[in-house]
Amino acid sequence: MNLNDLLNHRSEWLKGTGPHSDIVISSRIRLARNLASAPFPHWSNKKQGRDVLDAIEQAVGKINYLKGTTIFELADLDSLDKQFLVERHLMSYGHAHKTNSKAVVIDNEEIVSLMVNEEDHIRLQVMQSGFNLFEAWNIINRIDDCLAKELSFAFSLDYGYLTACPTNTGTGMRGSVMLHLPALVIIGQIKQVLNAISKLSFTTRGLYGEGTEATGNFFQVSNQVSLGHSETEIIENINGLIRQIIEQENQARETLMSKNKSVVEDKISRSFGILKNAHIISSQETTELLSMVRLGISLGLIKEIDSSSVNELFIITQPAHLQKLENKKLSSQERDVKRAEIIRDKLNKQ
Amino acid sequence: MLCDVCGKNPATVHLTEIIDDQMTELHLCEECAKQKSMQMEQQFGLADLLAGLAEFEKPIEEKETLLLKCPNCKLTYKDFKKIGRLGCSECYEAFRKYLSPLLKRIHGSTAHAGKMPVKIAKTAKKRLDLQELRVKLQKAIEAEQFEEAAKIRDQIKAQEKTQVPPQPEEEKHDEPQ
Ligand SMILES: [Zn+2]
Ligand SMILES: [Zn+2]
Numbered sequence: 313m314n315l316n317d318l319l320n321h322r323s324e325w326l327k328g329t330g331p332h333s334d335i336v337i338s339s340r341i342r343l344a345r346n347l348a349s350a351p352f353p354h355w356s357n358k359k360q361g362r363d364v365l366d367a368i369e370q371a372v373g374k375i376n377y378l379k380g381t382t383i384f385e386l387a388d389l390d391s392l393d394k395q396f397l398v399e400r401h402l403m404s405y406g407h408a409h410k411t412n413s414k415a416v417v418i419d420n421e422e423i424v425s426l427m428v429n430e431e432d433h434i435r436l437q438v439m440q441s442g443f444n445l446f447e448a449w450n451i452i453n454r455i456d457d458c459l460a461k462e463l464s465f466a467f468s469l470d471y472g473y474l475t476a477c478p479t480n481t482g483t484g485m486r487g488s489v490m491l492h493l494p495a496l497v498i499i500g501q502i503k504q505v506l507n508a509i510s511k512l513s514f515t516t517r518g519l520y521g522e523g524t525e526a527t528g529n530f531f532q533v534s535n536q537v538s539l540g541h542s543e544t545e546i547i548e549n550i551n552g553l554i555r556q557i558i559e560q561e562n563q564a565r566e567t568l569m570s571k572n573k574s575v576v577e578d579k580i581s582r583s584f585g586i587l588k589n590a591h592i593i594s595s596q597e598t599t600e601l602l603s604m605v606r607l608g609i610s611l612g613l614i615k616e617i618d619s620s621s622v623n624e625l626f627i628i629t630q631p632a633h634l635q636k637l638e639n640k641k642l643s644s645q646e647r648d649v650k651r652a653e654i655i656r657d658k659l660n661k662q
Numbered sequence: 663m664l665c666d667v668c669g670k671n672p673a674t675v676h677l678t679e680i681i682d683d684q685m686t687e688l689h690l691c692e693e694c695a696k697q698k699s700m701q702m703e704q705q706f707g708l709a710d711l712l713a714g715l716a717e718f719e720k721p722i723e724e725k726e727t728l729l730l731k732c733p734n735c736k737l738t739y740k741d742f743k744k745i746g747r748l749g750c751s752e753c754y755e756a757f758r759k760y761l762s763p764l765l766k767r768i769h770g771s772t773a774h775a776g777k778m779p780v781k782i783a784k785t786a787k788k789r790l791d792l793q794e795l796r797v798k799l800q801k802a803i804e805a806e807q808f809e810e811a812a813k814i815r816d817q818i819k820a821q822e823k824t825q826v827p828p829q830p831e832e833e834k835h836d837e838p839q
Pocket of ligand 2: 732733734735736737748749750751752753754
């Protein structure tokens, strides 16, 4: 697989299918694993980092589940490629910096990705469309077992999997669900919901994970605790919380439609109108307007396009995607023009 | 100037953020700035935790504690406090005394309840079986059932032979760069 092949491919998690996909964009599980005794990536020298990478590459090559994957060493990628992978949620923002002995393994469907020498030696992630953490767990659990046969993982009977940061010790697992909660934002209840979440020791983040802000009414909810509970217990806890949030969002949508129907319809139609007609549009404005269009589709107010196309637009209108599509470096102003063009094209075609 | 977020109150806090290699200036009112800092706190929770730990566990701030060093990777406890990351899996044993309370604070527990790597699960099970047999043996001896005891002792011997020998110690790594 070539990185450019991904450009015309719609990632599995953007397909807009799966349970509650009107509110839940995607479900993701990641596992942090390390090789016993080898220094963690931030503390290892060049040779040690290389040895770890070689050992993991070799293991990956032996695993049937990972047959359809491609390994990209970050030292071989330019900054545009790296940003491209971040925009597709195939690797973290932090992984793109200091590329020494780092790699990312990606499968063709973009369900599985494995970062080598990120904060831990291995960061394995599985993404699914919609509200589907258990399916993601089933897949990642099997791959993890295969890796554990080939590699000696750092593990202690009392603390579990040993990670570079003590916040990941234990299961090394983080389950994250990406939610689209426009109605809760519009009726002004989102603050209470987010406060409640943080009290339950779950965290919320923006679209691009740690350190990013919530834009376009997207919120990522993850477990904070990784030690003392089994993986399935943690997933059940997240699921319980997500179910409640889904219900609150649905109620908020009903409230909007029964009390402020024309205001909502106006806002959604105007957003759609701007997107279909604009010739210059920033990434921020795109995200906000697409968010309203997405709500319009869920409420049955917009029928010309499906949510999968909208999901995809969120990704392909990001800076690196635009530049890859255009196959050259674009200034911020040029990107705003290109972005508007792609959006007009997609939305008017249907 | 009005606040960029709510557009209602006068902006009194001015922030510079870097998104996408571009500097963005944010002018916020006090209320919105408070919210923003709450978000930041959530994101940087660990640094706070570590700082907090340093404050109320003054006694362990002694010199010898800070000089405590992992024999495998040479990371000192002081390094850990500074960077918030451990150096290798053996650091957990080296700093056990101080890590346990930290893990307890972060997770509310220090006992793993999740899955195990396949290889370790097998040895762990064997060890457990062996333990059970030893208890049985003890009971048989106490009850003066010597024939039974001899049988169990043979089982233990057989089991011990199939035990995977402990892995040879790995080559020590150089000092980190
Ligand atoms: Zn404000
Ligand atoms: Zn160490």
